[in-house]
Amino acid sequence: MSAKSNTPRSKYVPRAASITIKDVAREAGVSVASVSRVMNGHDNVQAETRARIQAVIERMRYSPHLGARELITRRSRIIGVLLPDLHGEFFSELIRGIDTAARERKLHLLLSSAHGDAAEMVAAIQSMRGRVEGLLIMAPHLDASGISERLSEPVPMVFMNSRVEGGLPSVSIDSYSGARAMVRHLVSCGHRTIAHISGPADNFDSHERRRGYEDELAASLPGARALILPGDFGEASGHAAGCALAARSPRPDAVFAANDMMAIGALSAFGSQGLEVPRDIAIAGFDDIPLAAFVRPALTTARVHIAELGRLALRRVVAAIELALGQPLDEPGDLAPDCLTLQPEPVVRQSCGARLAGPLNEK
Amino acid sequence: MSAKSNTPRSKYVPRAASITIKDVAREAGVSVASVSRVMNGHDNVQAETRARIQAVIERMRYSPHLGARELITRRSRIIGVLLPDLHGEFFSELIRGIDTAARERKLHLLLSSAHGDAAEMVAAIQSMRGRVEGLLIMAPHLDASGISERLSEPVPMVFMNSRVEGGLPSVSIDSYSGARAMVRHLVSCGHRTIAHISGPADNFDSHERRRGYEDELAASLPGARALILPGDFGEASGHAAGCALAARSPRPDAVFAANDMMAIGALSAFGSQGLEVPRDIAIAGFDDIPLAAFVRPALTTARVHIAELGRLALRRVVAAIELALGQPLDEPGDLAPDCLTLQPEPVVRQSCGARLAGPLNEK
DNA sequence: CTCGCATGTGTAACCGTTTACATGTTGGTG
DNA sequence: CACCAACATGTAAACGGTTACACATGCGAG
Known part of the structure; x- marks a missing residue:
């Protein structure tokens, strides 16, 4: 032997x-x-x-070796972030907000982007199992409620700007109210025919903003016909829609674009068609990305604190984790309500043709 | 008992x-x-x-449970991404590029942002130990070479747009050449006094672009005085610099801004000062963010494939991991060279005052 | 009929930590 | 002087997987 x-x-x-x-x-x-x-x-x-x-x-x-420690302590201090294929400043602002709040709590972020259906989302979540303590999910294109059910085990999760049902924790922007307020403002500026450039058809925010446009139009200008041009939240689609609107006869008085990127695209189209904004046509956007204040004429829009959305979502998921754990993660936790809705706040600049009395309504 | x-x-x-x-x-x-x-x-x-x-x-x-698997297999399929506090589209494009390449290889991204010195960077890296297989680092504000030495154990890492020495793997944009090319273009448009709005003082790209401006000015317009206004890559600083330049007497013929955001800020300032671009003053930017094509007048700039930078960096770190492992991660790896430099490509639009013959140089 | 080999399955070691419990070692107290 | 608490330190189990190796079986060849 x-x-x-x-x-x-x-x-x-x-x-x-x-x-x-x-x-x-x-x-x-x-x-x-x-x-x-x-x-x-x-x-x-x-x-x-x-x-x-x-x-x-x-x-x-x-x-x-943190992985080994995690195994025994069951604490990874990692939050999974699942986002759709996002563009531009919305994406970066959101991440910044999440990251800021995560840094404060010494949490890490595991990023995953999925531009697909619920099945792909579930797969992405599964592929994070045993690594993340909580999940931040943005699923703008589908009913998010189905996701949590399809999971093998419950993970604390918070949805952002998604259509959720059944009281799942979420943090959202009130796109509907924001859109109504913006249309109302355009009407108050004296515009009577107002067109809308909408976002992607399968997007929740896009849908809500369009609905807000339609409802407010019906309420403020009874009898007015809705005029909706399709867009996709990108500048190029706004440009295209702007060209189409400029060529239209009769031309609408004003345009409400579902986001700032498209509004800026349309603005550029109007400029190259020889139209003067807001004299010939007024325009308003949504989001208040930093650039909105720097285009000529400065863009009237609805301010959305995107970073704040991310920050709140992270705090909310921390609260959810603490709840599941039955104990605070570090210090006494900051428990946010289950479903939070952020109100966009109108920012009036030049592009809408408002007769601004006195100092501009500008930061 | x-x-x-x-x-x-x-x-x-x-x-x-x-x-x-x-x-x-x-x-x-x-x-x-x-x-x-x-x-x-x-x-x-x-x-x-x-x-x-x-x-x-x-x-x-x-x-x-992936954490447990990772412990024994020593494979986590996670790449750590360490970024400074980035703004706007540069950030989102970079992440998108990295993410795209990561998705293809079924890798995950652990995100960490640090806006500090080398010590903070090292701490952030330590806090990823045992979780990540490789690192993507962007340290634009300091000499990145020091970081790798201060680490307890070598982790495959690739730097992005950072000042590195000693042949550490890196992927960068050739800001210097890009800036020279852009200044050369402005000169070829007939401009003789060219100002520069620079980026943050401690930023590497910012430094390189400024150096390119100075060198090309000296080469193309012997005797011309450099005029440099400080900025910070944000629109607001560009706006401020634009106001200062507009008020200056004599006013420069043209402005080269170190990035598009500041160029757009300056453009907006010129507009509100009653200057017509490019007739009264020309301007060019750097980066070619999507919006550059949509401002009025459309911005001449140097196109940088930011997403491509991220994509290449990720592929490079995969190669580095495979090298360290002595075997491919999945399929035969795509080994990129150790130090890669991406050339920016000038995009001529209206803002520079070029007399464009025939169809515009535009996509 | 044995031997060798292929094939399928189980056993247990191992990854790098944390921590309950056991085991000294003091030093103070009755 | 015996006893016991308090304290410092060590031992080993556990986390949830992977995988080398052992083992049992079935089958064809000599």
């Missing part, structure tokens, strides 16, 4: 082994437990021993 | 235990090994057994 080898099997150390807690323990002449205690700032270790271990940790530049 | 309990210690199951491979194995009446084999698509399991296990997996909706 062969003697049992007590050297570790080499097969299990295929690559350059990194420094583990065991290496530190051996080097310092203590057990792994003590090293662990020092690493986690426990106080039940003698000052002298602690110093020795500390020194070795620094000398070897040991930093713990 | 007390009998040794053989029930698992309850302390270790503090929360709703999720379905593990053991549950599946028990339910299917096999060992965990067989379940694992099925999950990983190994062929050494009988068709009948496989079907039974498969059924249980689906019924219980089992999906493996």
Whole structure:
């Protein structure tokens, strides 16, 4: 019979082994437990021993393997973020908001973008299982309620700007009210025929803004016909729609674009068609992206705090995690309500043709 | 003495235990090994057994705990992305590019933003240890070479648009050449006094563009004085600089802004000062963000494929990982060169005052 | 009829941590 | 002086997977 080898099997150390807690323990002449205690700032270790271990940790530049820690503690401090294929500043602002709030809480973000149906979303979520503690999901194109049911196990999740049912936690922008307010404003400026450039057909916000346009039109200008041109939230589609509107006869007095990008595209189209805004045609957008204030004429729009949306969503998911855990993550948590709706706030600039009295309504 | 309990210690199951491979194995009446084999698509399991296990997996909706798998396989399929505090479309385009390439390879992105010095960067990287297989780093404000040295263990990493030394892998935009080309173009349009709105002082790209401006000015217009106004890559700073330039006497013929955002800000300032672009003053930007084509007059700029930068950086880090591993991650890898420089390509539109013959140089 | 080999399945070691519990070692107290 | 608390430290189980190796079986060849 062969003697049992007590050297570790080499097969299990295929690559350059990194420094583990065991290496530190051996080097310092203590057990792994003590090293662990020092690493986690426990106080039940003698000052002298602690110093020795500390020194070795620094000398070897040991930093713990978070994956392993996560396995036993079941805390990863990672939030999964699932977004559709987003463009432009909306995307970056949203991420910034989420990231800001995450940084404050020392949380990490695992990003995943899926531009597909519910099945793809579920797959993406599954592929995060065992890594994330909570989920932030933006599913603007479909009914988000189905997603959570299709999951094998419940993960704390918060939806952003999605159509949710059944009281799932969510943070949204009130696109409908914002659109109504904007149309109302255009009417108050004296415009009587108001066209709409809509966003993608399968998008929730897009749908809500269009609905707001239609309802307010019917309410404010009884008898007025809705005129809707399709767009896709991109500048190019706004440009195209702008060209179409400029060529139209009779030309509408004003245009309400479903977002600023398209409004800017339309503005550019009007300019190249020789129309003067707002004298010949007025326009208003939605979102108040930073550029809206810098185009000529400056764009009237509905301000949406996108970063705030992200920030609130993250705080909400933290609250959901704490709820599931039955204990605060760190400090006493900041529990937000289950369903939150942010109100867009109209920003009146030049493009709508409002007769501004006194100082401009501008930051 | 007390009998040794053989029930698992309850302390270790503090929360709703999720379905593990053991549950599946028990339910299917096999060992965990067989379940694992099925999950990983190994062929050494009988068709009948496989079907039974498969059924249980689906019924219980089992999906493996990735963190645990990662521990033993040492593969997480996660790439860490470390970015500075970025704004606007540059950020979103970059992420999109990285994400696109990551999706193709079924990799995940762990996002972290740090707007600080090297120490903070190192801390952020440490906090990813044991979770990421590679790193994508953008450190525009400092010498990135120091970072890799301060790390306890080498992780495959690729820098983006950073000042690197010592042949560290990187993907960058050739801001210097781009700036020279743009200034050269302005000169060729007949402009003789050309001002520059620069980016943040501690930014690498900003520095390179400014250097390109100065060198080309000296080369093309010997004796011309450089006129540099400070900016910060934001529209507002461009607007402020634009106001200052418009009020200046004598007014420069043309302005080269270090990025499009500032150029658009300046454009807006010129408009509100009653100047007509390009007749009274010409302007050119850098980046070619989508909006550049939609402002009036359309902005002449240097096109930078930001998404491409991200895509290439990700491919490069995959190559670096494969190199470190000594084997391809999946299929034969696409090894990119160690240091890659992307050339910006001038896009001539109206704002520079070029006498465009024939069809516009526009997509 | 044995032997060898292929094939399918189970057992247990291992990844790098945390932590409950056991085991010293003190020092104070009755 | 025995006893016990308090404290420091070590030991080993556990987290949820993967996989090398052992083992059992069936079958064809010598």
